[in-house]
Amino acid sequence: MLCGVLVEYKLSYFLKKPQKTSLLVSRTWKILAEDEVLWYRLCQEEGYLLDMSISDHSCWKLALKNCRAREHMLKTNWKNRVGAVSQLHYEPGRVLCDVHCCDGVVMAGYSSGEVRLWDTRTWDYAAPVLAAVPGPAGAAALPHVSFVRINSSLAVAAHEDGTVSVWSLLLGREPIHHFQHNQHIQALALAPGGAAVATASGFQVRVESPDDRGFWQTPGTFEIQKLVNFLNLVPDVTGGPVAVAAAEDIVYLLKAEAPGRILHSVYGQPVTCLDVAAHEAAFGIKTFGWLLNEPNQILLYNLETNQCVTKVGNSIGDFSCVNLHSSPPNMLVAGNKDRRHPVRHVWFDSHSLITANIPEEKNPRGSSITEDDPSLHRKYRGVIYSYDFSVDQLAVDSVLPICRSSYDEVSGYNYNIGLAVPYDSI
Template sequence: YTSGEVRLWDTRTWDYTAPILEPIHSPGDAGPQPHVSFVRINSSLAVAAYEDGTVSVWNLMFGREPIHHYQHNQRIQALALGSEGATVATASGFEVKVESPNDRGFWQTTETYEIQKLVSFLNLVPDVTGSPVTVAAAEDIVYLLKAEDPGKILHSVYGQPVTCLDVSAHEAAFGVKTFGWLLNEPNQILLYNLETSQCLKKMGNSIGDFTCVNLQNSPPNMLVTGNKDRRVRVFDLRKSESLCSLYAHQLGVSAVQMDDWKIVSGGEEGLVCVWDQRMGTKLWEMHARHPVRHIWFNSHSLITANIPDEKTPRGASITDDDLTAHRKHRGIIYAYEFSVDQLAVESVLPICRSSYDEVTGYNYNIGLAVPYDSV
């Protein structure tokens, strides 16, 4: 929160009071807490980076006090937490720092990398044995940061900045933006092999910038992207053309995730859409005021977060000096639970279980997009 609080929510219960994870206070901290810039969580750790360059790490099992704390001299631009295990990477200024506990459980700085440009995206490669591997995108350069090869450049084309980045265990996918003087080379998604550092595939052919890409959570040989041209595209990594292209978000796509058959996308205008990839049809949508900045789902739940771009709105209250944000200036987090406890037959509306025995019937003005009727 902009108040400096970090709260830990348990989405499995509805009456859960979220505890505040306490930062480490130094004796001179009398003023207001610095804003929280980034938060990350995995199955065992929660990490928060603050505006003043401090980073706190909490163990989810051991209560509210941080188990580790470290400081950057400048504002933190990016934060990454390993999907499993206990590795944290942060980028501040021209430095990328990787922290993890040693064999005895004491946290230490595993690696520090000096790079030439300011980092905009930072990811830790999952399922790596040995020392952590980090992928960092800094303007128009993508770095592959390993302990044995600290400054390796994975991709660099002058004047073509990276607009989004995601990594899986063996590959990295990122969007690059061209500035129009190369008319025969539009904006694309590039796929690189992290072991050979070779470009495997160039995908897409879009005038708009690619704003988000999800490779890690996608099915094998698939990835899903969002673009400023309002389209969500699904790519098969064995082909160059998109498998499907879905038009939804008026102000551009800001977050995407897919599984075997459905796609969830969020837009800058605050709309969350659930799509059936096989039919290319929108199944469901939900709207909130602010841009969708986070989407995560599994087989039985969906979590979305609408986060305002303006963090400290003036005039949000009756008096301008009062910075208590009016409700419309606050972000909102939604947690949806799918009907897992019901029988498959019961969880579908009666109108969707039509057997077509009756020729005529009232459809309650519902436009159905469900291909699962028994004919």
């Protein structure tokens, strides 16, 4: 404000004496135009380089210019599908079972029972294996992985035999905690910013978390009348963990030491995917076609008011995944089930996108595969794609297989990726 007043004062003074002070005006404006404090504040106001101090750059005018140019290039590349695309490969003969991402780190579980990590932030696609907990005595091999989840500090995997393993990303490959369910695990959740883990087995939802001394305990269990299909923990919650569970056509809000509360229930419309943010939950519903005026959609609910905020999407195929937590405000991205392997996971930031196409069948019939058979056709395996839009180059096939649509369409898709907002907002 002080700088603005000073500029206004000097300008009014110079306008009164234009003939004598024209040179002084130009010189003064040049000094003001090169003021580092002004350019630094302008850069911060536009949302660039927020974690830097004024001494981190010698020319903030140039820094702002470069940031604007980079943002323009990213938006152009997103819209025109220009960039580099890579596949995160695993050895042949294994089927992809589940994928989850956090800040560009990808966690994948396979039919061999192994769990692997990739860090796409450094483009180092070496895939270290996380050591699994040994199975029951006499077991010839690890059961296949049912679910994987990862956040900034922990990684969790659930296997087909009911075993759940928890790793610390800071402490190495060996699990720091594991527990066993007597029945098949239908859903797994990990708090995005904490250490709480939730599992659904049978008709029970169980929450585990470490105390102040690092000892794991069970702060809450919930009995559900139906089998849970999807489970998420609400981020940024004070007090005990809060979970959202989808059981067939009912969505529950579960809080410790409180009875489960029904968030949504419509008979004959099962939930097909689920994700939550701090104050909202988004989930896909399937109509079975008997409601002719309501195609498959994604519903957005407010967790505080229990009210449906909006409905988005208009799809013949089932919505197979939705990302609400890591999306910008008032935006979400969804994957669809209208190809061979549905999109089961989507993660993105300003310059990259990660998608996972996961097969329905983890043990393909008629493929004659053995434990070390390298001949399993890739059409059975599933695939993980990593797209980098900060690379200003065309892919091998000239067009990245995503986000293809015209601007006059309400919504568009290609290869099962559809955006639920105008693309100019990306």
